[in-house]
Amino acid sequence: xxxxxxxxxxxxxxxxxxxxSPAASANTPPAGGRWREAPEGGYRQTETTAPNGLANxxxxxxxxxxxxxxxGRARCELCPRRCTLKPDQxxxxxxxxxxxxxxxxxxxxxxxxxxxDPVEKKPLNHFHPGSSVLSFGTAGCNSGCRFCQNFxxxxxxxxxxxxxxxSPEKIAQVAASRGIDSVAFTYNDPIVFAEYAIDTxxxxxxxxxxxxxxxAGYMSAEARPDFYAAMDAANIxxxxxxxxxxxxVTGTHLxxxxxxxxxxxxxxxxxxxxxxxxxxxxxxxxxxNDDDAQLxxxxxxxxxxxxxxxxxxxxxxxxxxxMMDVPPxxxxxxxxxxxxxxxxxxxxxxxxxxHDREGDTTYxxxxxxxxxxxxxxxxxxxxxxxxxxxxxxxHCPKCGTAVAGRxx
Numbered sequence: 001x002x003x004x005x006x007x008x009x010x011x012x013x014x015x016x017x018x019x020x021s022p023a024a025s026a027n028t029p030p031a032g033g034r035w036r037e038a039p040e041g042g043y044r045q046t047e048t049t050a051p052n053g054l055a056n057x058x059x060x061x062x063x064x065x066x067x068x069x070x071x072g073r074a075r076c077e078l079c080p081r082r083c084t085l086k087p088d089q090x091x092x093x094x095x096x097x098x099x100x101x102x103x104x105x106x107x108x109x110x111x112x113x114x115x116x117d118p119v120e121k122k123p124l125n126h127f128h129p130g131s132s133v134l135s136f137g138t139a140g141c142n143s144g145c146r147f148c149q150n151f152x153x154x155x156x157x158x159x160x161x162x163x164x165x166x167s168p169e170k171i172a173q174v175a176a177s178r179g180i181d182s183v184a185f186t187y188n189d190p191i192v193f194a195e196y197a198i199d200t201x202x203x204x205x206x207x208x209x210x211x212x213x214x215x216a217g218y219m220s221a222e223a224r225p226d227f228y229a230a231m232d233a234a235n236i237x238x239x240x241x242x243x244x245x246x247x248x249v250t251g252t253h254l255x256x257x258x259x260x261x262x263x264x265x266x267x268x269x270x271x272x273x274x275x276x277x278x279x280x281x282x283x284x285x286x287x288x289n290d291d292d293a294q295l296x297x298x299x300x301x302x303x304x305x306x307x308x309x310x311x312x313x314x315x316x317x318x319x320x321x322x323m324m325d326v327p328p329x330x331x332x333x334x335x336x337x338x339x340x341x342x343x344x345x346x347x348x349x350x351x352x353x354x355h356d357r358e359g360d361t362t363y364x365x366x367x368x369x370x371x372x373x374x375x376x377x378x379x380x381x382x383x384x385x386x387x388x389x390x391x392x393x394x395h396c397p398k399c400g401t402a403v404a405g406r407x408x
Contacts, residue, residue: 058195059108061096063223072101078223079142079191080256093192095140107138108196111164112187120379122184122214123313123352125362126405127233127277129374130381133212134175136166137187138196143216144251145239146322147285150187168200176207182232186214194219194227201230205271217260218252224260228268233277233406235313236261240282240289241298249288258301265306277406279311281352284329284337286317295337299344308347309365309404314338316353334359348404362386362403369399 063077075084076091083091085098095107114136119128122135141148166174175183183204190197190213201211213234219227228234238261239250246254261280268276282298284290302310314337316329334351338359341349351359360376373396375382386392386407394407 057108058199059105060195061103061105062195062226063220064103066101072098074098074101074103076103077220078194079218079220080253081142082220091142092144093140093142095138095192105193105195107140107193109165109167110138111136111166112139113137113164114166116178116180117184118379119182119184119212120376120381122186122212122235123281123315123350124212124233124235124277124279125313125350125374125376126279126311126348126403127212128181128210128406128408129384129387131181131408132179133182133184134171134178134180135184135186136171137185137190138193139188140192141189142192142252143189143218145216146249147283147317147326148321149318168196168203171200172203172207172209175204175209180209182210182212184212184214186212189215189218191215191219191223191227194223198226198230205232216250216252217257217264219256219260221259221263224263224268228264228276229270231268231276232270232274233279234264235279235281236264238280238282238298238302241294241301242289245289245294249285258305262305265310278306279313281313281315282337283315283317284333285323286327286329286333288326290329290333290337292336292340295340296344299341299346303345308345310346311348311350311404312341312346313350313352314341315351318353329353331356364396364399364401365403366396366399366401369396369401371396371398373403 061076061078065075065077067073072087073084075082076096078096081092085091085103087098087100090097096103096105114134117133117135119131119133122133171183183200185197197213204211210232211230213231215234215236216239217236238257240246241254243254246252246257264276265278270276280302282289302312314334316334317326318328319326331354334354334356338349338351347365348362355378357375357377360378361372362374364371364373372383373385373392384390385397386394386403388408391397394405395402
């Protein structure tokens with residue numbers, strides 16, 4: 001439980017951590033620097049040097065509580081784990097640690113690598129179809145998925161995995177110079193490098209580049225507003241629909257993920273006031289989260305809490321990490337899941353990690369029409385009837401029905 005001598009240093013929603021709120025009280029540290037509460041009272045500017053020489057810089061955690069009990073402890077408030085760390089101790093994610101009583105993001109400014117992908121690979125089928133994305137990640141993760149596909153990065157226990165240094169401004173400049181539409185924070189979960197992701201997103205927006213988060217959604221309520229306000233789009237994993245599955249297979253909790261998804265879809269806004277565009281992905285693992293009851297429950301929740309227009313992707317599992325003994329997902333399982341979702345009233349349901357032209361195609365949601373609007377073969381677009389360049393402008397050219405999404 002929080003100590004009565006603890007001070008939470010989370011910036012108010014919409015307020016830069018580098019400054020102060022207009023409504024700051026007399027007990028708020030002065031604007032323009034990084035501060036911590038001094039044991040003798042008041043605040044002291046920290047001299048902590050963050051990794052990569054970022055003294056007093058953006059790598060200092062923006063969601064933390066510091067204690068004044070003589071131990072130098074600090075609690076990271078970024079995710080529901082709320083790791084309380086002693087000096088030199090690392091959190092569950094391994095990449096956020098206590099530096100002299102201050103939580104620091106140890107991977108700020110460093111990446112495990114970059115790649116240019118089609119946006120459909122994230123997967124996002126309703127956000128600027130056919131556009132390119134500069135994808136990058138860091139290291140570490142706050143989930144404990146036994147089936148992790150990127151375990152060499154997400155489960156890394158050495159910062160040596162981070163071989164590429166890049167400032168937020170440099171990433172944005174590279175994307176702009178190459179005519180790339182978006183930058184995606186992916187490979188490992190951007191939640192654990194939220195400060196770096198937010199700063200990069202802001203640099204990208206300044207150059208007309210769209211920020212995208214690919215995440216498992218295991219984030220604290222305190223951190224959600226700043227994180228999602230920085231994003232134009234997100235693909236969030238909904239890994240299953242029972243607490244038993246979530247805890248035993250991912251080491252996280254379903255309720256926290258549902259709260260993040262609900263927030264991202266229903267409350268999060270871009271600076272222009274638009275809803276953040278959100279799509280969901282469920283990796284179907286044979287015998288664990290692919291039964292009819294769980295699929296019906298998931299799709300009912302999506303329809304009732306998010307509405308029928310949030311796209312849902314069912315992806316095939318392939319043996320990986322600590323689940324090498326589980327067989328790959330049969331194609332027919334994906335087909336069955338898609339049929340259940342459509343029967344539950346969801347409008348846009350896709351299959352992934354398999355070759356399935358029908359499961360890749362975007363159809364008109366009008367049941368009297370059901371025209372093929374975007375036909376795909378894997379990540380390649382065969383026909384696009386929705387984009388403005390093709391005369392669709394986000395509407396079915398056959399019946400005029402609006403199709404949810406962000407169309408170019």
